[in-house]
Amino acid sequence: MEDLETVKFQPVIFADYSPGEAIRKAVGISRQDVLFELKESKIKGRGGAGFPTATKWMLTAAAKADKKYVVCNADEGEPGTFKDRFLLLEHPELVFDGMVVGGITVGAQKGFVYLRAEYEYMLKSLEDYLQQMKKDNLLGENILQSKYNFDIEIRLGSGAYVCGEETALIESLEGHRGEARNRPPYPVNTGFMGFPTTVNNVETFAAVSHIITKGGEWFRNYGTDKSTGIKLFSVSGDCEKPGVYELPWGTTISEILDLAGASNTKAVQVGGASGYCYPKTQFDRKLAYEDAGTGGSIMIFNESRSMLKILKNFMEFFVEESCGQCTPCRIGNAKLLDGIEKLEKGEYTFKYINQLIDLGRSMQVASKCGLGQTSPNSFISILENFREEIFAKSSGGRNVN
Amino acid sequence: MDVLEKNSITEEITGLIEQFGRDRSSLLPVLQGVQRKHQHISDFAQQEIARLLDIHPVEVYSVISFYSFLHSKPKGRNTIRLCKTIICDLLGKNEIEEALERELGIKFGETTNDKNITLEYANCLGMCDQGPALIVNERVYTKVTPQKVIEILNGIN
Ligand SMILES: Cc1cc2nc3c(=O)[nH]c(=O)nc-3n(C[C@H](O)[C@H](O)[C@H](O)COP(=O)(O)O)c2cc1C
Ligand code: SF4
Ligand code: FES
Numbered sequence: 001m002e003d004l005e006t007v008k009f010q011p012v013i014f015a016d017y018s019p020g021e022a023i024r025k026a027v028g029i030s031r032q033d034v035l036f037e038l039k040e041s042k043i044k045g046r047g048g049a050g051f052p053t054a055t056k057w058m059l060t061a062a063a064k065a066d067k068k069y070v071v072c073n074a075d076e077g078e079p080g081t082f083k084d085r086f087l088l089l090e091h092p093e094l095v096f097d098g099m100v101v102g103g104i105t106v107g108a109q110k111g112f113v114y115l116r117a118e119y120e121y122m123l124k125s126l127e128d129y130l131q132q133m134k135k136d137n138l139l140g141e142n143i144l145q146s147k148y149n150f151d152i153e154i155r156l157g158s159g160a161y162v163c164g165e166e167t168a169l170i171e172s173l174e175g176h177r178g179e180a181r182n183r184p185p186y187p188v189n190t191g192f193m194g195f196p197t198t199v200n201n202v203e204t205f206a207a208v209s210h211i212i213t214k215g216g217e218w219f220r221n222y223g224t225d226k227s228t229g230i231k232l233f234s235v236s237g238d239c240e241k242p243g244v245y246e247l248p249w250g251t252t253i254s255e256i257l258d259l260a261g262a263s264n265t266k267a268v269q270v271g272g273a274s275g276y277c278y279p280k281t282q283f284d285r286k287l288a289y290e291d292a293g294t295g296g297s298i299m300i301f302n303e304s305r306s307m308l309k310i311l312k313n314f315m316e317f318f319v320e321e322s323c324g325q326c327t328p329c330r331i332g333n334a335k336l337l338d339g340i341e342k343l344e345k346g347e348y349t350f351k352y353i354n355q356l357i358d359l360g361r362s363m364q365v366a367s368k369c370g371l372g373q374t375s376p377n378s379f380i381s382i383l384e385n386f387r388e389e390i391f392a393k394s395s396g397g398r399n400v401n
Numbered sequence: 402m403d404v405l406e407k408n409s410i411t412e413e414i415t416g417l418i419e420q421f422g423r424d425r426s427s428l429l430p431v432l433q434g435v436q437r438k439h440q441h442i443s444d445f446a447q448q449e450i451a452r453l454l455d456i457h458p459v460e461v462y463s464v465i466s467f468y469s470f471l472h473s474k475p476k477g478r479n480t481i482r483l484c485k486t487i488i489c490d491l492l493g494k495n496e497i498e499e500a501l502e503r504e505l506g507i508k509f510g511e512t513t514n515d516k517n518i519t520l521e522y523a524n525c526l527g528m529c530d531q532g533p534a535l536i537v538n539e540r541v542y543t544k545v546t547p548q549k550v551i552e553i554l555n556g557i558n
Contacts, residue, residue, distance in 0.1 A: 079486045079525040117470045118526045120539035156433055158468035161524065175428030177467035193426070236488045236529035243530050273486075299488060299529075313487040317524055323467075 012222060012230035013206055013246055015214070019093035020138045022209040026101045027146040031061060034105045038208065040216025042228040047073055047164075047201030048271070048295030049370070053208070056198050059188040060106040063196035068108035070150075071173070071192065071199040072099050074115045075157055075164035078272035079317060080297035083232035084202035086244045088115075088122055091206060092129045096152060098205025100139065101212055103150035106198055111152040114169050117159045126154055161321040165369050166199040168323070179323050180369030201295070203232055223249035227288040235260045237300035247287075254283040256298055264302045267386065272297035273314040274374035277307075279385040307386040311378060312340045318375040329372025332363040336379050343390060357383060402445055413438070414449050425456060428464060432471055440480070440519075441472040469523075477512040477519035479557050482536045486525035489532035493546075497533050500547040504554055518557060 026034055038054035045051045060068060072095065076084040087095055099111045115123065130152055133139040141149045155173060157163050163172045167181035170192050191197020207229060211219050220228045227249035233256065236242045240261030247256070253268050269277045270287065271294040278285060278292065285292045301310060315337040324330045339356040342348045360376030367373045383390060402410075417434040421427035431450055435442050442450075442465055451458040465471045483489075483497060498509065501520055505513055512519040528534035531543035535553075542553055 076527050077525065080488060080529050081525075082527040082529055085527045116527070118523065118536060118541075121536075121541050123539075155430065157470075158429060158433065159470035159523070160468050172429065173426060175425040175464065177464055179467075234529065236532075237491065301491075305491065310487055313485075313490060317486065321524070 022097040022212040023100045026104045037216040041211045041219040046203035050289045060196045060198040067195045069192045069197040070102040070108045070111040072113040074202050077161040077164045080272045080299040082234045083244045094206035094209045098208040104148050109149050113154045116157045162323045179325050226290045233296045235298045238302035239300050249288045262300045266303045267301045269299040270294045276381040311382045314378045326368040328363045328366040440476040480519045482521045482523035484526045484534045485522040488529040492532040494533045500550040
């Protein structure tokens with residue numbers, strides 16, 4: 001693996017930070033103070049769903065139970081996402097310190113990192129780092145002579161995208177198939193082994209470390225009103241400078257394209273395979289929870305690329321990764337893929353295509369978990385936004401179905 | 402499998418369970434431990450894991466079958482997983498695929514006759530900024546070219 005050459009430094013996630021700083025701060029103030037700063041920062045989860053972190057931690061803190069857990073979601077399986085890899089390799093101190101602050105705040109004594117199997121190559125260095133934290137009394141019993149105990153264990157995944165969904169992740173940690181649970185109950189009440197559990201993305205923990213040391217207000221100064229702070233974007237595809245970019249929320253798609261040195265761009269897929277595909281006419285859209293929301297995957301496609309081929313690749317992914325528990329997702333994704341194959345051959349009617357789009361819309365509401373609820377997004381947005389290309393290519397409207 | 406071999410597998414599993422705890426939630430780490438050493442989890446190993454964790458063998462099998470990185474059938478001593486997701490595809494995955502199949506004389510999904518190497522696909526490896534990407538066992542290779550494939554294969558003994 002080569003070093004990243006292209007990270008853009010905005011002084012937030014990459015601001016000055018000395019290892020252990022956030023923990024030192026957290027042991028000296030009350031839980032309420034930590035929650036206050038989080039609330040002030042208005043930070044929302046960086047894993048994609050965008051749930052306010054302060055609320056999640058407050059709910060876990062308020063739940064009454066003998067044990068509680070903190071889980072760092074390092075499953076990073078969304079196609080086109082690699083910013084968590086970067087954080088874990090380059091800034092483990094931010095991630096682990098954030099987890100310890102989480103443990104102190106919600107009252108948990110144990111944390112898990114659920115690391116995707118594909119990232120096993122970083123396991124050793126991460127474990128070494130944890131050992132060092134123990135030696136420095138930043139982890140273990142009576143952290144920095146305080147009353148707090150907290151330990152972190154790294155668990156590996158085994159190659160299943162759906163395990164990034166927080167309830168499937170918990171099932172997997174418990175030693176089961178990674179099948180999503182019905183929600184409610186939510187993990188903040190009934191999580192790992194039935195105990196209150198807060199699950200957060202790698203980047204969320206990293207941001208928390210800075211928020212605790214520099215204050216919620218400092219963080220809130222970046223970004224937009226509804227999407228505060230800085231976000232790491234994973235930029236890949238047809239551009240000169242793919243890499244991890246640190247940019248404020250509210251940055252437009254075209255601004256990212258300029259920074260990344262993209263030219264002749266036809267389409268930008270925001271949010272990975274489960275996100276939306278934007279055509280040129282929408283490159284002024286803002287990356288923000290209130291506009292084009294995302295966990296940070298930005299995939300760039302130039303004029304030479306076939307949208308149908310891209311879409312097929314995404315749908316094959318979902319057919320493979322659906323856990324098969326519920327019908328809308330298990331059958332629905334296979335039907336959408338069928339539809340793409342028919343489009344490739346030009347064997348379709350517009351009536352049939354419209355039925356598929358309707359099917360996609362019912363999957364969005366009827367599927368049990370986020371996988372099936374979001375897998376039709378690329379299908380619908382590509383068919384809607386690139387109609388001309390897709391229907392000009394295939395002979396179109398032949399009455400075979 | 403002879404008695405000695407069986408005993409050593411039982412011993413190994415007992416060790417893993419001691420390490421991770423005699424609890425259902427240790428199942429994945431235990432399975433991963435067995436697979437790391439044997440590249441698959443045999444019927445006998447599954448039964449032993451079930452017995453020692455006090456769960457039904459069907460449960461163990463059901464978990465193995467869910468995860469794409471766990472196998473119940475023997476595989477090569479080394480597994481190469483090539484990313485087939487869209488960005489690596491655009492960056493030249495097909496060339497890498499051809500080079501691997503040509504050099505090893507097998508197709509994806511197959512294992513070489515000497516049981517040394519299995520070829521598999523993977524979904525996005527989180528290396529899209531440096532594709533095409535592949536993983537050999539747990540080591541990751543980026544910006545792979547057909548020439549680099551030869552070096553990578555030479556490095557696998
Ligand atoms: C199919 C699927 C895959 C997901 N994968 C991830 C992932 O790899 N990493 C992640 O942090 N969140 C992932 N999520 C979102 C999690 O369910 C959860 O919302 C998140 O970990 C919460 O952390 P946050 O609030 O800090 O964002 C996934 C969701 C779904 C539906
Ligand atoms: S939506 Fe898909 S992944 Fe989620 S529970 Fe249903 S079948 Fe499984
Ligand atoms: S698409 Fe191949 S590593 Fe992401």
